[in-house]
Amino acid sequence: MAQESRFTIKAVRSFIIGGVGSGGDYHNVKGGHWLIDSDISTPCSRWEQFRKSRTSWGINVLGSFLIEIESVDGTVGIATGFGGPPGCWLVHQHFERFLIGADARNTNLLYEQMYRASMFYGRKGLPIAVISVIDLALWDLIGKLRNEPVFRLIGGATKERLDFYCTGPEPTAAREMGFWGAKVPLPFCPDEGHVGLRKNVEFLRKHREAVGPDFPIMVDCYMSLNVSYTIELVKACQDLNINWWEECLTPDDTDGFEQIKRAHPTVKFTxxxxxxxxxxxRKLVEGRNLDIIQPDVMWLGGMTELLKVAALAAAYDIPVVPHASGPYSYHFVFSQPNTPFQEYLANSPDGKSVLPVFGDLFLDEPIPTKGYLTTADIDKPGFGLTINPVARAKLIPSTYLLTPPPVPTLSTPAVAAPAEAAPAEAAPAEAAPAEANASEQKEANGVVEKLSEKIEQLTTSTPA
Structure with missing residues (x-):
């Protein structure tokens, strides 16, 4: 057996993030937030009852969670993502077996083991998102143990300044905040017919007129269009100087991008x-029908897999501009030569101010208050994030969900110790079992109370 080192993993812990507005689930926000309650075309917009709010069809159903990975010397790596209780279950019931006793530096090995072990039910979606958060916590741990920021561990700085565009409801606000460009969500879907298409064009024209002819505007279609509608919409907007059209088609319609690119060869699609x-x-890159790819490091497989995707894209000279993900993306973009800029996802309710992407979860999350960051802003060990004590108080250990302590039956009498085992002067110790039962009962009651609070938060904090 290899000699134990300070990089050896001793413990893995996971937490559900109570309340709303914190952590890696971008959509776990209060009602009235632009991100969930604006007119935004989605895959479910074809049904009228799901057009008013994205929470109506469950975009925030999973919630956020947090992982801690502790090495034998007590150093702790942390990361957040989306997955909530199901994510915590996967961490401990499946993936933990590959982590305990392993060397945290073996990120490629650990990723491959988790990915291949979950292949029969995973490959995409929640299992890979959970692996992503584990992987990010590993990189945070390695950086802390080596006293280096992650971007220096994965290649060092390729740029001293990182410029941002802002995804939000108002391009004029993005320009005023110092961002180089703005991305807006498309409001109407194909099922709303020619009237909806005309409203989409009017919506984009209004924003173009507000910011002038040269300020870059991008359009997020959020998997909601089809090939014919995309071709028609892009043609109708050809005089609006749209910088790129994003995620026009469903993720599985990779062949459709060839058709829309053939129809509009000079237009950028992402x-x-x-x-x-x-x-x-692989197929997205090899088709060469995309001008930019936009992986999310908290979803696609973590930093370990993102580096492989970036190398693949670089071989085809396709830029990589990660989707959101806050500081996790910032470290990646600073370190890679084919990553020209980064997205900032506006986290304020009205989308018109710069707030931390992860809410109040961390004390020191770097944010592009002037539309950019420098290497000095992220030059701290790991990802440079510290859990906010206020937010930590809202963390619910997943052990309460996975292995709740038994609730003692109140009618069961305490069992006294045999007389010969307790000398006369120690007689008061006979009350210890009853005290222990009372303590266990109190702990169990606390578990039930916390779970009840969490259920109430999840069911009432973001009404549809």
């Missing part, structure tokens, strides 16, 4: 936010 692993990106 996608990748909802794709997973290097295998998922």
């Amino acid at each position: 996608t990748g936010e909802h794709e997973y692993s290097r295998f998922g990106f």
Whole structure:
């Protein structure tokens, strides 16, 4: 057996993030937030009852969670993502077996083991998103143990300044905040017919007129269009100088991008936010019908897999501009030569101010308050994030969900110790079992109370 080192993993812990507005689930926000309650075309917009709010069809159903990975010397790596209770279940019931006792530096090995072990039910979606958060926590741990920021571990700085565009409801606000461009969500879907298409054109024209002819505007179609509608919409907007059209088609319609690119060869198209692993990106890159790919490091497989996707894209000279993901993306983009800029996803309710992407979860999350960041802003060990004590108080250990302590039966009498085992002067110790039962009962009651609070938060905090 290899000699134990300070990089050896001793423990893995996971937490559900109570309340709303914190952590890696971008959509776990309060009602009235632009991100969930604006007119946004989605895959479910074809049904009228699901057009008013994205929470109506469950976009925030999983919630956020947090992982801690502790090495034998007590150093702790942390990361957040989306997955909630199901994510925590996968961490401990499946993936933990590959981590305990392993060397945290073996990120390629650990990724491959988790990916291949979950292949029979995973490959995409939640299992890979959970692996992503584990992987990010490993990189945070390695950086802390080596006292280096992650971007220096994965290649060092390729740029001293990182410029951002802003995804939000108002391009004029993005320009005023110092961002180089703005991305807006498309409001109407193909099922709303020619009237909806005309409203989409009017919506984009209004924003173009507000910011002038040269300020870059991008359009997020969020998997909601089809080939024919995309071709028609892009043609109708050809005089609006749209910088790119994003995620026009569903993730599985990779052949459709060839058709829309053939129809509009000089127009830029992007996608990748909802794709997973290097295998998922291979066809997107090899087709050469995309001008930019946009993987999400908290979803596609973590930093370990994102580096492989970036190398694949670089071989085809396709830029990589990650989807959101806050500081995790920032470290990646600073380190790679084919990553020209980064997205900032506006986290304020009205989308018109710059707030931390992960809410109040961390004390020191770097944010592009002037539309950019420098290497000095992220030059801290690991990802440079510290859990906010206020947010930690809202963390619910997943042990409460996975292995709740038994609730003692109140009618069961305490069992006294045999007389010969307790000398006369120690007689008061006979009450210890009853005290222990009372303590266990109190702990169990606390578990039930916390779970009840969490259920109430999940069911009432973001009404549809």
